[in-house]
Structure formats: C-alpha cells, structure tokens
Amino acid sequence: MKATIHWKTKEEGGRSAPPLGEGAPPYATIVRFLETDDSWPPENAWSLVVEKKLALDKYNWLAEVHFVAANAPSDRLSSGQKFELYEGNRCVAIGSIA
DSSP states (O other), rough: EEEEEEEGGGGTTOOSSOOOSSSSOEEEEEESSSSOOOOOOOOOOOEEEEEEEEEEEEEEEEEEESSSSSSOOOGGGSSTTTEEEEEEEEEEEEEEEO
C-alpha cells in the first residue's frame, strides 16, 4: 500500500534523522493505528515495513508499506487510515495510507 510518512525531528521527540528507507534489510518497526479501540501499548504488536519511494523533503516521504507478518490485520492498510511508528516507546513518525 502507498502511504505518506512524516518523520518527527529530534526537537519533536523523533529521530535525529530519518532512516534510509531503502536497501536491505528494509526499515521495519512497531505500528499503532490511531482510529481503533486497541489498548496501547498492545499485548501483540505488529511491525510495518516502510520502503521510501520518493522523498518530498528530508522528513516527508511517499512510501510503500506492508506488514512483516502474513497473519497481520491487513484490513488496517486501507485508504485514509492514520498511524504512528514507534521505536521502543518513542513515536518517531506519523503516516497515512493513501
């Protein structure tokens, strides 16, 4: 699925710089979908792969995203769904499925 990603700056509590987002291994981290009733932190977390397709600028990308696990809730990857990406307990990016 296509998505827009905004990487939070260090000042926003994110990373000092976005990941490369290309090559192997791909960037993958824990995803939290915002428009759900799921508790946070979740009992079972899902990892999302983010592959940069176009850098609009240093902190904003157009990307392809998919779950690492085949049994992940793929219905969450539908147009308009908003999500956050976490590294540990720190939200490093926000995104939206195109």
